Amino acid sequence: MLSIKVQRLITRIPAELAAGWAIARKDMMIYYLKPNIIVSGILFPLFMFLAFAIGRNEDPEALIPGLIAITILFSASSIEPVSIPIERRVKTFDRLLSAPISMNTLVFGESLSGFLYSLVIALIPLGIGVIVYHTQVFHIVFLSIAILLTSFCFATLGTLFAAYPTENVGEVMSMLNLVRLPLIFISGVFIPISTMPLIGQIIALLSPLTYANDLIQYSYGGSSHFTPVLDLIILIIFILVFQAGADKLYRKFNE
């Protein structure tokens, strides 16, 4: 017999999901075309990639997975650090905090908009690879799962950082970039993990981008530093940790 509390929780799931979807839709309507989101989510990773790729004479099939990974990192984590401080400033965030939904639903709904945004944006490097460089994907299922998990992972990371109680978008973005930029260099995107010094290889283990990039590399080239299943499991763990961390921080900062 399920306890009454668990039964109540189960019966609430459809309503909570609908509310999460409503929050995501609201963000899509309001924020997707804001200039700072376009710059941070699309142009920044593209220029970053070009800065590293041009003149290095790398194989496109080695470059495109990295471009996909960093594009997802920047696009998925760019919506909430913009939308939530703005909503704090104009007090619409109080509407979400006082609605009859759980904090987990609020975090999920916010992350969902970043997730969907990056799914669309990820099509750009994917398309560049196929159309311009004629790259081939060997494991389309793994690539799809990799893009889905990576997008949700970094969207939740963005929501986690946006928990910092400020009304200033710049403050959240600065903190986030303090993490996002080093991730690019320690996660095997431009420098393969196997060629890194030992300390670099250890640090790389702490980065979700390492596993995202490894999984996407595997989908393209058929080989990976870790195993694809391990990459999947660790990405899921990162999502759960970010979700739980965000839930806790939003509660704490509303005290």
Next chain:
Amino acid sequence: MNAVEVLNIKKKFPSVTALDDISFSIGEGEIFGFLGPNGAGKTTTIRILTGITQPTSGTAKIFGHDIRTETIAARQSMGIVHETSNVYDDLTPWQNLMFTAELYHVGKGEREKKSVELLKIFDLYERRNDKVRGFSKGMKRRLTLAMGLVNSPKLLFLDEPTSGLDVQSNLIIRDVINDLASTGVTVFLTTHNIEEANLMCDRVAIINHGIIAAIDTPHRLKGTIQSVQSIEVSFDNSSVDNLSLVSLLSGVNDAKKVGDRYKLYTDNLPLVIEEVMGFAQKNGLKVQSITTLGPSLEDVFIKITGLERTGVIIHAID
């Protein structure tokens, strides 16, 4: 069952105690006014009752649901109109209402029907598909109230609903609040407009320094300071400001100018009337009207909170 039950709530921040052991209850269908100066603890009380902030100790129940442990069930029955008109400027009134209704799990058919009804009541129906960004302050405030009502709440929190609004919006909002009360909706109202509280509220609580200083019907609260009386007098030559002179008359404890009249506070009415008549005669003025008044809710507020009367404005009332 009471709509709201607050028992021994304390809220301590690192540097200040915002609420110090407050307790009160609000019956179903009651319009309850919550008055207090800036920083008295009004907003903290609302944030605790709506589950946004947790109290340091004590309990608060909404229709029997503990706001701390049954937050979602407690919130389901309430509507909240925040002090700021926190609407989404980049959405239309229709989209704002649909979004709010979805957060409160209102079914599609019901939310559309309710939204049409509310947009018409608040005179926004013709503008339902325009972006809110271009709306006036009054229109945004009306939309905020409509969003607070879209889930047909049994308890409505109104934080300064008519502050700084145009006459049309003010009248619409007051009418709606009165209509809600007649249909059994409980209203928790914070306002800086003491006359509004006097006219609309069944009971009023005055909070100061985080403590409930008084709680009763406006009529009974006024009865507690019967010693404060006043007269209102107007002279024929209203263009000359005689405030400084009339305030020096014997028996006048305090004076203020209200439009073309002078309001003189005293605990000796006959003496002040005599002094006013003498003052008029001496200065060649004709007394156009003279009225004796009992204490107002404003007088009660000032006495309880220890604020000072300055001209026609009461300062530090939020």
